[in-house]
Amino acid sequence: MLRVSGRPRLEAVPVPRERGPDPRSDGGPIEAGVKPGYIDHRSVCMSGPSLQPGDRVAVGRDMLQRLFDALRGAGYRLVGPTFRDRAVVLEEIASAGDLPAGWGDEQDGGVYRLRQRGDGALFGGAAGPQSWKKFLHVPARRLWRARRGPSGITVEEEGGDAPRFAFIGVRACDLHAIAIQDRVFLQGTYADPAYRARREQAFLVAVNCGQAGGTCFCVSMGTGPKATSGFDLALTEIADGAHRFVVEVGTARGAEVMREVPHRPAQAEDLAEADAVVARAAGQMGRAMEASGLRDLLVTNPEHPRWEQVAARCLTCGNCTMVCPTCFCTTVEEVSDLGGESAERWQRWDSCFTMDFSYLHGGSVRASARSRYRQWMTHKLATWIDQFGTSGCVGCGRCITWCPVGIDITEEVRAIRGGAPGGAGDGEVKDDAHA
Amino acid sequence: MVPRPWRVLGRRQETRDTFTLELEPVGGGDMRFGPGQFNMLYVFGVGEVPISISGDPARPACLVHTVRAVGSVTAAVCRLRRGDVLGVRGPFGHGWPVAEAAGEDVVIVAGGIGLAPLRPALYHLLAAREKYGRVVLLYGARTPQDLLYAREIERWRGRFDLDVQVTVDAATGGWRGNVGVVTTLIPGARFDPPHAVALICGPEVMMRFTIRELQARGVGPARMFISMERNMQCALGFCGHCQFGPAFVCRDGPVFRFDRIQGMFGVREI
Ligand SMILES: Cc1cc2nc3c(=O)[nH]c(=O)nc-3n(C[C@H](O)[C@H](O)[C@H](O)COP(=O)(O)OP(=O)(O)OC[C@H]3O[C@@H](n4cnc5c(N)ncnc54)[C@H](O)[C@@H]3O)c2cc1C
Ligand code: SF4
Ligand code: SF4
Numbered sequence: 001m002l003r004v005s006g007r008p009r010l011e012a013v014p015v016p017r018e019r020g021p022d023p024r025s026d027g028g029p030i031e032a033g034v035k036p037g038y039i040d041h042r043s044v045c046m047s048g049p050s051l052q053p054g055d056r057v058a059v060g061r062d063m064l065q066r067l068f069d070a071l072r073g074a075g076y077r078l079v080g081p082t083f084r085d086r087a088v089v090l091e092e093i094a095s096a097g098d099l100p101a102g103w104g105d106e107q108d109g110g111v112y113r114l115r116q117r118g119d120g121a122l123f124g125g126a127a128g129p130q131s132w133k134k135f136l137h138v139p140a141r142r143l144w145r146a147r148r149g150p151s152g153i154t155v156e157e158e159g160g161d162a163p164r165f166a167f168i169g170v171r172a173c174d175l176h177a178i179a180i181q182d183r184v185f186l187q188g189t190y191a192d193p194a195y196r197a198r199r200e201q202a203f204l205v206a207v208n209c210g211q212a213g214g215t216c217f218c219v220s221m222g223t224g225p226k227a228t229s230g231f232d233l234a235l236t237e238i239a240d241g242a243h244r245f246v247v248e249v250g251t252a253r254g255a256e257v258m259r260e261v262p263h264r265p266a267q268a269e270d271l272a273e274a275d276a277v278v279a280r281a282a283g284q285m286g287r288a289m290e291a292s293g294l295r296d297l298l299v300t301n302p303e304h305p306r307w308e309q310v311a312a313r314c315l316t317c318g319n320c321t322m323v324c325p326t327c328f329c330t331t332v333e334e335v336s337d338l339g340g341e342s343a344e345r346w347q348r349w350d351s352c353f354t355m356d357f358s359y360l361h362g363g364s365v366r367a368s369a370r371s372r373y374r375q376w377m378t379h380k381l382a383t384w385i386d387q388f389g390t391s392g393c394v395g396c397g398r399c400i401t402w403c404p405v406g407i408d409i410t411e412e413v414r415a416i417r418g419g420a421p422g423g424a425g426d427g428e429v430k431d432d433a434h435a
Numbered sequence: 436m437v438p439r440p441w442r443v444l445g446r447r448q449e450t451r452d453t454f455t456l457e458l459e460p461v462g463g464g465d466m467r468f469g470p471g472q473f474n475m476l477y478v479f480g481v482g483e484v485p486i487s488i489s490g491d492p493a494r495p496a497c498l499v500h501t502v503r504a505v506g507s508v509t510a511a512v513c514r515l516r517r518g519d520v521l522g523v524r525g526p527f528g529h530g531w532p533v534a535e536a537a538g539e540d541v542v543i544v545a546g547g548i549g550l551a552p553l554r555p556a557l558y559h560l561l562a563a564r565e566k567y568g569r570v571v572l573l574y575g576a577r578t579p580q581d582l583l584y585a586r587e588i589e590r591w592r593g594r595f596d597l598d599v600q601v602t603v604d605a606a607t608g609g610w611r612g613n614v615g616v617v618t619t620l621i622p623g624a625r626f627d628p629p630h631a632v633a634l635i636c637g638p639e640v641m642m643r644f645t646i647r648e649l650q651a652r653g654v655g656p657a658r659m660f661i662s663m664e665r666n667m668q669c670a671l672g673f674c675g676h677c678q679f680g681p682a683f684v685c686r687d688g689p690v691f692r693f694d695r696i697q698g699m700f701g702v703r704e705i
Pocket of ligand 1: 359360361362473482483484485486487488501502503504505506507508509510548551552663664665666667668689
């Protein structure tokens, strides 16, 4: 294959500046010690009164595999958190044994490190480097194939069957991100058929966070840590004591799957513990961002001196846009065979941090790092609201964690709110984050 | 949305680097469009670019594009010959407010290739000439050799229901017309500012100075329309490249009422 017009590729998975221990170095992920006996599965209601959306039931930790089996039986490919390259990534998983049992993470500006939690939690980390957008709005795809023939050219649209995914462990922030991308790809003048096909089939198993990450600020954005809508099933993991999950049914489709999974009605004690788990995460937010009035603040401050200051640190690497679960920009590339008889048009993720992004004959509209950082932040937090009726930020904190120089969007907002250049100490580089 | 094949029926060289192509749909059909809309033109194995429609909206079976070769795709479009096939997606975007301008004077200000997206508007105005007040075309190019549609402009000049003023930045050879940038034509143009609608297309600096001159004549910002250019990869509002503040130029533009973007228009690198 000959690349006719290529561009430097952006990596979908950025490399962290600091790395945690390789959990595989000591022989692979550690299986959680399953505490048996909590739920007597001989007595549970597999064929009892059918579940309704809104119902909450309890299942034992060992029943998670039954849920996975039920999903597989219904034709879903399972995707969930698992280890790769010293990080918890989202990939196809074969069984509950692939989940990163017992591992959590430490996150800060430019820092991501895995750490042992000391319990057997399967969903014990915060948002990792990847989001579900890589399965719905894929990093690269062929748009069409063109062939040169005797009567000119014929163009064939890319079709085919979309994979049927079950997403295991979607955080509340990421549920909101999916809803935001739905607005982008499904609710505008045109709809993206490739996104729609994947999205309509996806089965969403949410997980309510029990532990906030160091860069999380979903509470500020009103997007978490509890999943309130947009899921088929939502799990709350109770890892202390008897390891179990409270499962909230979100849809009829979710109820259908739960018929196959031994469960019992959630008792007051389960519900109280589940609520405590979420309340704990809500109280642990590593970051905060005042979201009110942000649109006007940014739209009226395109010449704020802070843009120049942040540009002095920003490498325009685009990591923040790649890890962002809502960023949707793409570019296209024409690939043709050497014989020149067929050509393919490919779409790839792109970032407004590249020079090419705004290129017009004669030069880029946004040539300076200042204008590119401004585009990212103003789009995310302000003009997104004009375009899609919602902020483009869900407070997942990924852009902070995966920025190689630790630029922190919450700090940048504070600095611009503060008015004064540099925001009276607010804008200091937090070196202790890297200590 | 995939391109439909169109065949090159005719090709005319306008200037050293600019060609006008006439296309007919392979397998029949037509393309209805509004003045100021654009298409994505796809050259097999090379790429796809946004290009305004420059033909007559009353003749939808004949698609006309005027393309300046500035890079790989536009150069490939300009190399196409009669009988060659290219892909077309469109039409896209919001064009000139020709219906809303009924009853008003219409001032068209074009710079260089900027005349291409304005020509369909002019065809429309001339076809319904009685519906409009004065119609003025002010057109500027770098040199006399850079003027598009030279013969047609000659014909337009001969009409007494159309006021055509042409200028070049630098005169060459036997040029006897105006010399100077297009904005120098504005103070002397004959139209009634409070009852005029201005349609403007050209390089951004040219549009900036044109707006200033028109404002000086008393044309309000809600009566001025400009066609914006931004990088575009999809024309569907998905690729994100054409963002101009909250606007997607492909979908919300390319023609904007000036008062709606006034705040951003002056901001560098937005
Ligand atoms: C709405 C609209 C209408 C246009 N109408 C016309 C017209 O009628 N006639 C005409 O000659 N030109 C027109 N242009 C400009 C034309 O699209 C560019 O000249 C062309 O895209 C350059 O591509 P290239 O591959 O030849 O050049 P290169 O410089 O090789 O371009 C590289 C890439 O940058 C992008 N790019 C570069 N310049 C532009 C640009 N000015 N606008 C958008 N993307 C750009 C292209 O996507 C291309 O893939 C229009 C642009 C827009 C946005
Ligand atoms: S313009 Fe930048 S910030 Fe906005 S969606 Fe695209 S990549 Fe993300
Ligand atoms: S803010 Fe950070 S992650 Fe984003 S482009 Fe700049 S250096 Fe890269």
